[in-house]
Amino acid sequence: MDELAVELNNILEGTAAWRLLSDFGKRMYFPRGIIAQSGEAKKAAAKANGTIGMAFSNGRPMLLPGFKRYMPEFEPEETVAYAPTAGNEKLRELWKNLMLRKNPSLNAERVSLPVVTPGITAGLSYAAELFLNAGQTIISAEPAWDNYRLIFEERCGGVVRGVQFFDGNGRLDIPGIRRAILEEAGSGSVRVILNFPNNPSGYSPINAEVNALVDCVNEAAYGGADVLVICDDAYFGFFYEDDVCRESIFSLLAGLHERVLAVKTDGPTKEDYSWGFRLAMLTFGSKGLTGEQFGALVTKLTGSIRSSVSCANTFAQSLFIKVYGDETTEARKNDFFNVLNERYEAVKRFTQAHKDHPRLSPLPFNSGYFMCLRCTGIDAGKLRRELLEKHGIGTIAFGSEYLRIAFASIEKEILPEVFTTIYETALK
Ligand SMILES: Cc1ncc(COP(=O)(O)O)c(C=O)c1O
Structure with a gap:
């Protein structure tokens, strides 16, 4: 093992984060x-600075005029130059401040500086590589975003334990989730991914459910297990009902217990309507880590970024710094939110008026971009094909049982x- 990895491991030794690291993470x-x-x-x-593989002229990165023409308000350092491996410092600070503002219970001392990843998917892959060894289990809602299996199972060789998250009353099945967490805790460590607002169901927990989920994690930690919770907050902020918890569960997990390591993957992708920029964030949160230990985890993540994509897109990062400072952004985001909220209301009206449909029943939904229909007595794949071929309506089948509709689009x-x-x- 490289001596720099040993140094980082020594800094982390004795913490849950260190025990949870995969072999890759340790290296x-x-x-x-x-x-x-x-x-x-x-x-x-x-x-003379002859260190980096970029071409300079008069101390500035060389810039083709076409780039300048289409990006006139940006300096070459903000567009064509490489970004720092962990991301633009200003953007990382900015995102941390936004995160603290959006999550008032979050204690700034309990979190790392966010690291820029090229999309939330990349953040999830990095988290998986750092903390999931081949053969290890990660608990996920069932159904879940299909990329989870690709990332955790095919990419990392882990095992996704799919747990039905809903009871029959339109709420989270806390006893079922608790059972799964405590069963995994028996092995000494638990790995869970929570995705709220959820894809595909469109559900986010109410305050009491958030507290109950946190209690489950706490129980596992008090019982002596190390717990990794990845919070996939891709759709954060799209909350349409008053009783939905407005904060990420990450806020509570980050301050919960020394044995709990929370990893938050989020970013502008969905929140700021910028799917193609490939710009997202990964933040660590734990009661058990000092600033130096957060730094060691960030350094390991930075190594992982360096060894895969090297760094995220510079221009997207510079653009975001400007757009967040733009006086129109907040108001237009509200307008966009209202458009999605109205679509949600239209779907809710329809489903409430058709509750007695014999074959389709919606999974609970109150947030996000999607809603999902459970199909009984009809194959979701067949229904999807018919909708597409006969009616020109595109939907997504999740296995044979669920049909997802992105009402946001x-x-x-x-x-x-x-x-x-x-x-x-x-x-x-
Ligand atoms: C639950 C969930 N997480 C993550 C992502 C991916 O986000 P990104 O486009 O930033 O990689 C998606 C996108 O569909 C998603 O549904």
Whole structure:
């Protein structure tokens, strides 16, 4: 093992984070190589900086005029130059402050500085690689975003334990989730991914459910297990009902217990309507870690980024710093939210008026981009194909039992017609 990895492991030794690290995670370090030496030279090489693989002219990155033409308000350092491996410092600070503002219970001392990842998917992959060994289990809601199996099972060789998250009354099945967590705790460590607002159901917990979930994690930790909770907050903020908890469960988990390590993957992708920029954040939270230990985890993550994509897109990061400072952003985000809220209301009206449909029943939904129909007596894949081929309606089948509809991407005016067609087609 590289001595830099040993150094980081020594800093982390004795913590839950250290015990939870995978073999890959234990091996990871950030080399004192090109990036680190170039960083030093940036500050001190007054005469000539010959450290980095970029082309400079008069001390500035060379810039093709076409780039300048289409990005006139940006300096070459903000567009074509490499970004720091862990991301633009200003953006990382900005996101941390936003996160603290959006989650008032979150204690700034209990979290690392966010690290920029090229999309939330990448953040999830990094978290999986750092903390999931082949053969280890991670608990997830069932059904779940299909990429979880690809990441945790195919990529990392782990095992996804799918748990039905809902009871028959439209709420989380806390006893069922608790049972799964405590069973896994028997092995000495538990890994869980929580995704709220959820894909595909569109559900977010109410305050009492958040507290109950936190109690389950606490119980496992008090019982002596190390607990990793990955909070996939991709759809954070799209809360349509008054009783939905407005904060990420990460806020409570980060201050919970020394044996709990929370990892928050979030970012502008969905929240700020910028799916294609590939810009997201990963933040560690734990009661058991000092600033130095958070730093060691961030360094391991930075090594993982360096060894995969090297760094995220510079231009997207610079653009976001400007857009967050733009006086129109907050108001337009509210407008967009209202559009989605109206679509949610239209779907809710329809499903409430058709509660007695014999074959389709919605999973609980109150947030996010989606809603999901449980199919009984009809195959979801067959229904999907018929909707597409006969009616030109695109939906997603999750196995044979669930049909997901992204109401966020359908105009409010046609939602009743779309849902009428779905409900009628299911009867044929
Ligand atoms: C639950 C969930 N997490 C993460 C993502 C991916 O986000 P990104 O596009 O930033 O990789 C998605 C996108 O569909 C998602 O549904």
